[in-house]
Amino acid sequence: MIVLGIETSCDETAAAVIEEDRVRSSIISSQEIHTKFGGVVPELASRAHVRLIVPIVERALKEAGITLQEVDGLAVTHGPGLVGALLVGLNFVKGIVTATGKPFVGVNHIEGHIYGTILSQPGVEFPIIFLIVSGGHTQLVLMEDHLSYHIIGQTRDDAVGEAFDKGAKLLGLGYPGGPMIDKLAQSGNPDFVKFPRAMLKKAPFDFSYSGLKTALLVYLKSISEEEKKAHLNDICASYQKAAVEVLVRKTLLAVKEFGAKRVALAGGVAANSLLRSWLKEACEKEGLELYIPELKYCTDNAAMIARAGLEYLKRGHHSPLTLNAYPALKLKPLNT
Secondary structure, eight states: OEEEEEEOSSSEEEEEEEETTEEEEEEEEEOGGGGGGTSOOHHHHHHHHHHHHHHHHHHHHHHHTOOGGGOOEEEEEEESSOHHHHHHHHHHHHHHHHHHOOOEEEEEHHHHHHHHHHHHSTTOOSOEEEEEEOSSOEEEEEEEETTEEEEEEEBSSOOHHHHHHHHHHHTTOOSSHHHHHHHHHTTSOTTSSOOOOOOOTTSTTOBOOHHHHHHHHHHHHTSOHHHHHHTHHHHHHHHHHHHHHHHHHHHHHHHHHHTOSEEEEESGGGGOHHHHHHHHHHHHHHTOEEEOOOGGGTSSOSHHHHHHHHHHHHTTOOOOTTOOOOTTOOOOOTTO
């Protein structure tokens, strides 16, 4: 089955063509205009999607070596995300469906990240404890089969990616902050500052990162600007270690609680070098199988949306033309 996937949930306009587990094309256009604002501006994102979606889809089809008529079905992100951005992709797909009669399915963006990892690791076995980490989500999900999700833990405030972005802003590093902190941390001392780790004993699988962000703010107010500049790498390394340590510890706790033998990482923060290496080392020590996405499938892309859509389409699940965009869409298993 050949699936055309489209992703426009935030500030990437993306289209991809997959044939089962084979990615025939994956085109992504990132909107750099948001950098100067320190975050994504929704109206600018929507306008950029309108300009870019046609040439991006045309390029994806051309690189895949197929025409639109050869596509068996389409998959498009319909939430969560920026509502204006989501509507661009969703309505574009509805136009194609109306013109061609092709089936389509709406895909949850977080579900897409899960399948970005599965796309990197064909032949995965279940059950799996998925650690989903991004700018808007930090979740632990027990996945017992394809399209089966049981959320066992999630953030109560800031997601880990949000904590990295806000921390980077406090440090004067700009946006997006995660990659910048990761880069500077590699030459810093991770034990330079003792930042807190929120373990939440009464909710062992939930996360909280607002306290870590506040702790960084308080620390920066206690030192001079010269001290901050002199020890910037050390501060970044300490901050990153505090954020990542909680992720790894809670993931291993979930593995033991639910008796899983496999762990998977998904989402934009899955590109973080410390998280990847620390989780790999921990899984090797515990004798667990680890699925980690290729770096190109960590950030938002349409191949992951197409791969998730493939599972729905193979089961005959199609979305109606009345499907709407849902900016706060929750991750749910099929048929719920």
